[in-house]
Amino acid sequence: MRYVSTRGESPPIGFAEAVLAGLAPDGGLYVPETVPDLRAELEDWAGLDYRELAFEIMRRFCDVEPEALRALIDEACADFAIPEVVRTVPVGELHVLELFHGPTLAFKDIALQFLGRLFERLLARAGRDLNILAATSGDTGSAAIAGVRGRPGIRIFVLYPRGRISPLQERQMTTVLDANVHNLAVEGTFDDCQRMLKGLLRDTALKDRLRLGAVNSVNWARILAQIVYYVHAAFEVRRRTGGPRVRFAVPTGNFGDILAGWYAQRMGLPIARLVLATNDNDILARFFRTGRYASGPVARTLSPSMDIQAASNFERYLHARFGGDPAAVRAAMATFEREGALRVPPGPDGAVDPLFTAGTADTEATLAEIRRCVEDDGYCPDPHTAVGLAVARRRLDPDEPTIALATAHPAKFPEAVARATEAPPPRHPTLERLHGMPTRATAVPADIGAVRDYLEAHIPAEGAAAQGGGP
Numbered sequence: 001m002r003y004v005s006t007r008g009e010s011p012p013i014g015f016a017e018a019v020l021a022g023l024a025p026d027g028g029l030y031v032p033e034t035v036p037d038l039r040a041e042l043e044d045w046a047g048l049d050y051r052e053l054a055f056e057i058m059r060r061f062c063d064v065e066p067e068a069l070r071a072l073i074d075e076a077c078a079d080f081a082i083p084e085v086v087r088t089v090p091v092g093e094l095h096v097l098e099l100f101h102g103p104t105l106a107f108k109d110i111a112l113q114f115l116g117r118l119f120e121r122l123l124a125r126a127g128r129d130l131n132i133l134a135a136t137s138g139d140t141g142s143a144a145i146a147g148v149r150g151r152p153g154i155r156i157f158v159l160y161p162r163g164r165i166s167p168l169q170e171r172q173m174t175t176v177l178d179a180n181v182h183n184l185a186v187e188g189t190f191d192d193c194q195r196m197l198k199g200l201l202r203d204t205a206l207k208d209r210l211r212l213g214a215v216n217s218v219n220w221a222r223i224l225a226q227i228v229y230y231v232h233a234a235f236e237v238r239r240r241t242g243g244p245r246v247r248f249a250v251p252t253g254n255f256g257d258i259l260a261g262w263y264a265q266r267m268g269l270p271i272a273r274l275v276l277a278t279n280d281n282d283i284l285a286r287f288f289r290t291g292r293y294a295s296g297p298v299a300r301t302l303s304p305s306m307d308i309q310a311a312s313n314f315e316r317y318l319h320a321r322f323g324g325d326p327a328a329v330r331a332a333m334a335t336f337e338r339e340g341a342l343r344v345p346p347g348p349d350g351a352v353d354p355l356f357t358a359g360t361a362d363t364e365a366t367l368a369e370i371r372r373c374v375e376d377d378g379y380c381p382d383p384h385t386a387v388g389l390a391v392a393r394r395r396l397d398p399d400e401p402t403i404a405l406a407t408a409h410p411a412k413f414p415e416a417v418a419r420a421t422e423a424p425p426p427r428h429p430t431l432e433r434l435h436g437m438p439t440r441a442t443a444v445p446a447d448i449g450a451v452r453d454y455l456e457a458h459i460p461a462e463g464a465a466a467q468g469g470g471p
């Protein structure tokens with residue numbers, strides 16, 4: 001499988017190169033040249049467990065040797081608290097897909113436990129090292145760190161908006177003291193972090209000299225790993241309900257999670273609807289209602305991992321919407337950068353995209369949803385999951401069971417849960433252990449030059465790279 005840039009000004013490359021590069025040199029995102037039609041195979045896969053299914057799906061997209069791929073998948077699943085990795089539980093009339101049983105209790109572990117090991121393998125094969133940049137609104141950072149800490153040949157530099165992620169989330173990152181982990185507390189918003197990340201990775205000379213890469217959901221391997229649970233959950237709920245087609249409700253920020261569902265649908269998985277749920281940062285919900293993608297100021301909400309007003313993965317969707325025409329993508333993205341808005345014409349039926357239905361849950365609706373789940377169903381969702389559940393509930397269809405993605409464990413957000421229910425906040429032993437542990441982070445201004453200086457000072461020259469993993 002070859003990968004092309006959404007902006008069409010970088011040459012097509014293979015899987016390994018696309019994973020190691022993250023963003024394409026032309027500023028675009030890598031997408032598979034073709035999306036395989038797996039309708040025939042899907043029927044045979046209904047009985048597979050999570051690991052076997054991951055192998056069958058991933059091998060269509062990557063050139064890792066089969067035995068090595070199986071080993072990578074097994075290792076990536078090893079640190080999950082439940083043997084089946086993910087599971088769906090009935091909650092009222094919804095089916096909740098729990099994706100938070102990994103080491104940092106967020107769905108991002110599923111992709112990043114895989115990606116960290118994949119990086120290690122690809123780097124050893126290529127005889128080089130990699131310096132990963134990540135921008136995080138909370139969960140990406142700790143999940144990325146958990147994926148690569150202590151791995152030879154890899155350093156990670158995490159930019160996070162100081163004071164805008166939960167104290168617990170911050171501690172999940174800053175208590176990791178491995179020499180290859182660097183936490184940078186940025187005086188700014190998540191969008192500042194993401195802008196600096198993109199700016200640094202777009203500087204090809206710098207990127208080459210410092211061997212920079214990305215783990216943000218711009219990295220194709222993350223999307224790939226996430227496709228698996230859509231397929232797995234659809235089978236599980238189909239067995240439970242007998243209905244041929246399902247809906248997925250996805251709490252959305254950067255459009256990385258729901259994009260994997262969209263790929264699963266294009267590969268032939270019978271998904272009737274993708275229910276896109278946002279918090280007050282509703283740029284994507286407005287887009288799917290109006291066709292206008294227009295950023296506004298970032299609002300702080302109870303679901304900080306979705307406090308985003310420019311969804312980097314949206315460009316992959318646009319590329320397909322424009323029939324794979326990179327010139328149209330370039331023009332649209334240039335308009336967005338210039339004017340803060342772009343427009344996609346609706347289809348013949350007047351809908352922006354009939355597969356997507358979008359809605360927003362504000363703070364009140366999020367709190368009400370947590371309360372309702374706890375009181376009516378005895379199930380406590382985290383605030384991100386609650387956004388998805390609240391929107392899913394307004395879009396129920398008796399013929400199409402809805403699978404709502406649970407993206408974090410509620411113990412990660414005890415304040416929000418306590419505000420909603422007055423019950424004692426949920427706990428989790430993984431988080432309890434962090435209290436009183438030593439931490440390490442470096443404060444930096446929201447200035448790309450300052451971040452560049454930090455990288456220059458902490459990345460050894462190419463020749464010294466052999467020992468990798470060092471400070």
Ligand SMILES: *Cc1c(COP(=O)(O)O)cnc(C)c1O
Pocket residue numbers: 106107108138139140217251252253254255256257258305306384385407408
């Ligand atoms: C990252 C995250 C999201 C949003 O996922 P996107 O891929 O950015 O749309 C939702 N919930 C939680 C808990 C997250 O960490």
